[in-house]
Amino acid sequence: xxxxxxxxxxxxxxxxxxxxxxxxxxxxxxxxxxxxxxxxxxxxxxxxxxxxxxxxxxxxxxxxxxxxxxxxxxxxxxxxxxxxxxxxxxxxxxxxxxxxxxxxxxxxxxxxxxxxxxxxxxxxxxxxxxxxxxxxxxxxxxxxxxxxxxxxxxxxxxxxxxxxxxxxxxxxxxxxxxxxxxxxxxxxxxxxxxxxxxxxxxxxxxxxxxxxxxxxxxxxxxxxxxxxxxxxxxxxxxxxxxxxxxxxxxxxxxxxxxxxxxxxxxxxxxxxxxxxxxxxxxxxxxxxxxxxxxxxxxxxxxxxxxxxxxxxxxxxxxxxxxxxxxxxxxxxxxxxxxxxxxxxxxxxxxxxxxxxxxxxxxxxxxxxxxxxxxxxxxxxxxxxxxxxxxxxxxxxxxxxxxxxxxxxxxxxxxxxxxxxxxxxxxxxxxxxxxxxxxxxxxxxxxxxxxxxxxxxxxxxxxxxxxxxxxxxxxxxxxxxxxxxxxxxxxxxxxxxxxxxxxxxxxxxxxxxxxxxxxxxxxxxxxxxxxxxxxxxxxxxxxxxxxxxxxxxxxxxxxxxxxxxxxxxxxxxxxxxxxxxxxxxxxxxxxxxxxxxxxxxxxxxxxxxxxxxxxxxxxxxxxxxxxxxxxxxxxxxxxxxxxxxxxxxxxxxxxxxxxxxxxxxxxxxxxxxxxxxxxxxxxxxxxxxxxxxxxxxxxxxxxxxxxxxxxxxxxxxxxxxxxxxxxxxxxxxxxxxxxxxxxxxxxxxxxxxxxxxxxxxxxxxxxxxxxxxxxxxxxxxxxxxxxxxxxxxx
Numbered sequence: 001x002x003x004x005x006x007x008x009x010x011x012x013x014x015x016x017x018x019x020x021x022x023x024x025x026x027x028x029x030x031x032x033x034x035x036x037x038x039x040x041x042x043x044x045x046x047x048x049x050x051x052x053x054x055x056x057x058x059x060x061x062x063x064x065x066x067x068x069x070x071x072x073x074x075x076x077x078x079x080x081x082x083x084x085x086x087x088x089x090x091x092x093x094x095x096x097x098x099x100x101x102x103x104x105x106x107x108x109x110x111x112x113x114x115x116x117x118x119x120x121x122x123x124x125x126x127x128x129x130x131x132x133x134x135x136x137x138x139x140x141x142x143x144x145x146x147x148x149x150x151x152x153x154x155x156x157x158x159x160x161x162x163x164x165x166x167x168x169x170x171x172x173x174x175x176x177x178x179x180x181x182x183x184x185x186x187x188x189x190x191x192x193x194x195x196x197x198x199x200x201x202x203x204x205x206x207x208x209x210x211x212x213x214x215x216x217x218x219x220x221x222x223x224x225x226x227x228x229x230x231x232x233x234x235x236x237x238x239x240x241x242x243x244x245x246x247x248x249x250x251x252x253x254x255x256x257x258x259x260x261x262x263x264x265x266x267x268x269x270x271x272x273x274x275x276x277x278x279x280x281x282x283x284x285x286x287x288x289x290x291x292x293x294x295x296x297x298x299x300x301x302x303x304x305x306x307x308x309x310x311x312x313x314x315x316x317x318x319x320x321x322x323x324x325x326x327x328x329x330x331x332x333x334x335x336x337x338x339x340x341x342x343x344x345x346x347x348x349x350x351x352x353x354x355x356x357x358x359x360x361x362x363x364x365x366x367x368x369x370x371x372x373x374x375x376x377x378x379x380x381x382x383x384x385x386x387x388x389x390x391x392x393x394x395x396x397x398x399x400x401x402x403x404x405x406x407x408x409x410x411x412x413x414x415x416x417x418x419x420x421x422x423x424x425x426x427x428x429x430x431x432x433x434x435x436x437x438x439x440x441x442x443x444x445x446x447x448x449x450x451x452x453x454x455x456x457x458x459x460x461x462x463x464x465x466x467x468x469x470x471x472x473x474x475x476x477x478x479x480x481x482x483x484x485x486x487x488x489x490x491x492x493x494x495x496x497x498x499x500x501x502x503x504x505x506x507x508x509x510x511x512x513x514x515x516x517x518x519x520x521x522x523x524x525x526x527x528x529x530x531x532x533x534x535x536x537x538x539x540x541x542x543x544x545x546x547x548x549x550x551x552x553x554x555x556x557x558x559x560x561x562x563x564x565x566x567x568x569x570x571x572x573x574x575x576x577x578x579x580x581x582x583x584x585x586x587x588x589x590x591x592x593x594x595x596x597x598x599x600x601x602x603x604x605x606x607x608x609x610x611x612x613x614x615x616x617x618x619x620x621x622x623x624x625x626x627x628x629x630x631x632x633x634x635x636x637x638x639x640x641x642x643x644x645x646x647x648x649x650x651x652x653x654x655x656x657x658x659x660x661x662x663x664x665x666x667x668x669x670x671x672x673x674x675x676x677x678x679x680x681x682x683x684x685x686x687x688x689x690x691x692x693x694x695x696x697x698x699x700x701x702x703x704x705x706x707x708x709x710x711x712x713x714x715x716x717x718x719x720x721x722x723x724x725x726x727x728x729x730x731x732x733x734x735x736x737x738x739x740x741x742x743x744x745x746x747x748x749x750x751x752x753x754x755x756x757x758x759x760x761x762x763x764x765x766x767x768x769x770x771x772x773x774x775x776x777x778x779x780x781x782x783x784x785x786x787x788x789x790x791x792x793x
Contacts, residue, residue: 055395057083058100062130063092064109064118071183077109077117079132082322085110098124099324104153106140106321107132117185119144123157134177137185139163141176141193146370149316150232150259150424153323168196214428215252215290217438219447224440225277226288228252231432232424234308235290236301237276242285249301250276251308251332252290257424273332280442285450288438294360295435296353308332310352310373311339312425314384317374325388334391341383347376360434366426453544454479456523461530469531471507476526476544478518486516489526492541504540505529574599574633574659580645596640597659599633607631608660610641692721692778693745695785700772702760702789710761712738715785716753717774719745726777732770734762735787762791 051059064074074088082105083097098105102125109118109132120136121143142163148156163169172192179185187193214231217224226237231254238249253273280286291299293306312335319326329338343353355372358364377384385396439450456475478484489509491501508527509516518524532538580593599605633639697715705711719725728742738757745754762768769788775781 052100053097056100057097058124059095059097060124060130062094062096062107062122062132064088064094065092065131065133067134067177067181070181072111072117077111079107079109081105081107082325096130098122099322101125101324102153103322103324104156105324106144111183115184117180117183121156121160123153134180135164135173137180138169138173138176138193141187142169142172142196144320145197146316146367146426147197148259149319149370150257152258155259156323163196166196168192172196213436214432215436215438217288217440219440219449222442222445222447223277223279224286224288224447225275226252226290226438228254228274231255231292231428232257232312233292233429233432234305234312235276235292235436236299236303236305236308237278237288237290238299238301239278239280240287240289241282244287246300247281248278249299249304250278251304252276253308253332254312254425254428257428259424280447283442283444285439285441288440290436290438292429292432292434294356294429296357304336306353306356307336307339307343309339309425309429310343310356311335311337313370314338314342314373314377316425317370317377318384320374328388328392328394331391334387337391338384338387341380341387342373342376345376345380347372347374347379352376360430362430369426453477453484453518459528459542469529471527471529473525473527475523476518477523478521482520484518486514486518486544488514488545490543490545491528492543501540503530503532503538504542505531574601574605576659590644590646592642592644594640595643596638597633598638599635602635604635605633605661607633607639607641610643610659691781691783692719692723692725693727693774693776693781693783694718694720695774695783697785700758700785700787702787704790704792705760705762707762707765707791707793710759711789712757712759714755714757717745717749717756718753719749721778722747723778728775729756730773730775731758731787732768734768734789734791735760735770735772758787760789762789765791765793767791 050061053059062079064077064079066072066074074092077088078085079088079094079096081096081098086094086096088094088109096107102123104121105124107120107122107130108116110116118132118134118137119140120130120132121140122130139160143156143159148159151159175192176185214228214233215235216227216229218227224239226235228235234254235252236249237252239247241247251273252275255274256271278288289299289301291297291302291305293302293304293309295302311329315326315329315335315338329335343356345352347355350372352372355364355369359366359369388394389396441448441450454477456477459472459474461470461472489506491504491506493499493501494503505528506526507529508525516524528542530538575598576595577598578593578595581591595610597607597610631639631641695715695717700713700715702711702713717727724744724746726742726744729737730741731737736759738759758772760768767788767790769786772785772787774783774785
């Protein structure tokens with residue numbers, strides 16, 4: 001009967017951990033009851049055999065299927081759940097008590113010596129049979145690891161299917177089946193398990209590319225708020241006055257990160273427990289000190305974080321056995337109580353706090369630390385259940401799960417020497433800074449950041465012409481005795497806009513220069529530009545960030561300096577006339593021309609230079625201004641300067657004159673903004689003398705070539721115009737262009753001739769001759785090169 005029964009149950013095996021997608025189970029099971037007319041209820045389907053206990057739990061039939069050649073019989077085993085143990089009858093069946101809700105619970109089968117032989121994760125209210133087999137044991141061994149700590153019950157059910165479909169799982173299943181058949185589950189020697197675990201952890205590990213600050217500090221309405229917006233590890237936050245005297249501490253809880261198989265971790269959004277808000281009692285300098293529990297500095301805030309994070313870790317371990325049991329501890333006080341119990345406890349003669357120090361220093365993995373916590377939970381299960389009962393009000397007297405019995409199974413955690421810390425808590429605890437400080441000043445009703453930098457001068461751009469760009473340089477000073485690292489500069493956008501300012505830009509340092517280190521009492525030069533689009537006044541606030549995660553959408557929480565940049569846009573202050581010829585000679589000849597500048601502004605202007613700004617896609621034209629020193633254009637006056645132009649290529653040019661003036665504001669250095677001049681656009685064309693494409697090759701003779709071979713010869717084409725030209729080449733029989741024809745010669749070929757390869761491939765013993773005809777689509781002219789060769793044997 002064993003073999004026949006095995007075949008029947010195997011049909012359901014792939015679904016033993018979850019309901020069908022077409023018939024999801026969401027509500028708790030209810031007892032079958034008699035019909036109101038006195039009749040009896042329909043017979044219960046074998047897959048629905050259950051009863052409801054007085055506590056509202058559910059008792060389910062559970063089937064144990066041993067391998068065909070097993071040394072033991074099913075009747076030699078006992079099935080255990082969180083609530084109960086039950087022997088297996090001769091029908092391979094036992095009755096097990098479980099929570100009456102959709103969850104992810106562990107069952108295991110023990111031999112007469114109490115050694116665990118088989119395992120299975122089940123959904124207590126699934127309509128599918130609850131079974132324990134070699135396959136469910138293999139799945140459970142992969143799932144019983146910290147990489148599943150942050151998975152919901154639903155995601156764990158998905159993971160079960162994913163595990164079964166993963167290459168390497170069949171090898172693990174066979175290995176586990178062979179061990180079960182011998183009557184001993186020796187996980188430590190199962191190489192297939194380690195290979196599969198490493199494969200899963202490599203694929204699912206959430207990797208952070210950079211180490212950024214996980215906390216945001218905001219100053220508003222006389223309060224300081226700390227928000228944990230990145231880390232699943234919690235921070236204890238203490239506030240200290242200007243004399244470094246501790247005042248109080250609060251918890252900024254870690255993000256509740258949930259792991260999904262395909263998309264990694266997601267968070268549940270911003271909640272109040274992620275924030276710690278402080279009222280500041282008096283004026284002066286204050287410091288917020290946040291620690292994640294790994295500082296071991298004796299402070300109350302570090303102890304609070306250590307307890308809370310250890311409590312979260314303990315809940316992850318408990319979730320290995322029962323998702324429902326894990327959910328019974330919800331509020332922060334209960335997590336702190338649980339974590340404090342474990343943090344101060346010992347596991348196998350090791351203090352958990354000492355193990356945390358090794359974890360912090362990278363001497364043990366997160367999996368090894370979780371194993372230590374597991375053994376503490378197993379040793380002190382009564383005190384753990386007491387905390388759960390006090391916090392949840394649930395009677396835990398019935399809970400009797402054999403935690404210690406699982407210790408031998410879970411020992412493989414410590415055998416994975418290169419175990420990935422794939423749990424969110426493990427990863428974040430090590431990734432993010434363990435100690436973070438934020439300095440601020442209270443001055444009456446105002447709260448502001450402590451200033452580490454000062455600026456020499458201001459950022460008043462003065463008057464700027466519309467659609468022109470003005471640059472301005474200022475010196476930024478480090479007034480402290482410490483080295484400061486800047487991670488960026490932020491220009492506040494216009495009201496209603498996002499990102500940075502559309503009109504004010506940091507030109508230097510450029511993006512590739514960050515982070516920038518400023519030595520004690522040192523400085524650096526910053527160049528800001530303003531490019532207004534319409535006539536009005538422009539302002540922005542410039543912030544310098546000592547926070548590496550400055551570009552996060554919530555700007556200012558870690559700014560070391562803020563200053564205002566202003567600009568006033570006016571109508572064009574000058575107008576220009578010129579006598580630049582519409583046609584310029586070809587490259588090599590200069591043309592002089594005059595530019596008359598009229599000053600329409602109420603002030604005298606000192607000319608810096610005039611230049612032509614060529615439109616995008618045009619080649620550069622060299623124009624040189626030769627104004628005398630101190631070239632002043634009086635208000636309402638006109639002065640003329642001489643410029644020279646030289647065109648390099650045959651091309652139609654288009655551009656704009658830009659007139660710039662010396663800066664007269666007295667602050668900073670640089671130029672007044674360039675002017676957008678009415679009537680200053682110039683369009684002209686150089687003379688075209690000759691063909692746009694030329695070659696120095698007059699004729700090509702290949703000589704005698706064997707009919708079984710071929711030979712190539714090259715010539716060069718030079719382009720005499722900036723414009724792109726399409727080239728077509730036609731050849732007589734026996735000759736072809738290597739690479740094909742037609743082809744494009746773009747502006748890159750202005751300075752580099754194009755190598756053209758002609759191939760001669762005779763097929764007969766005879767002379768070959770004719771003309772290579774090179775044509776273009778620029779002026780349809782042709783170049784003709786005679787070509788010849790003889791085919792021989």
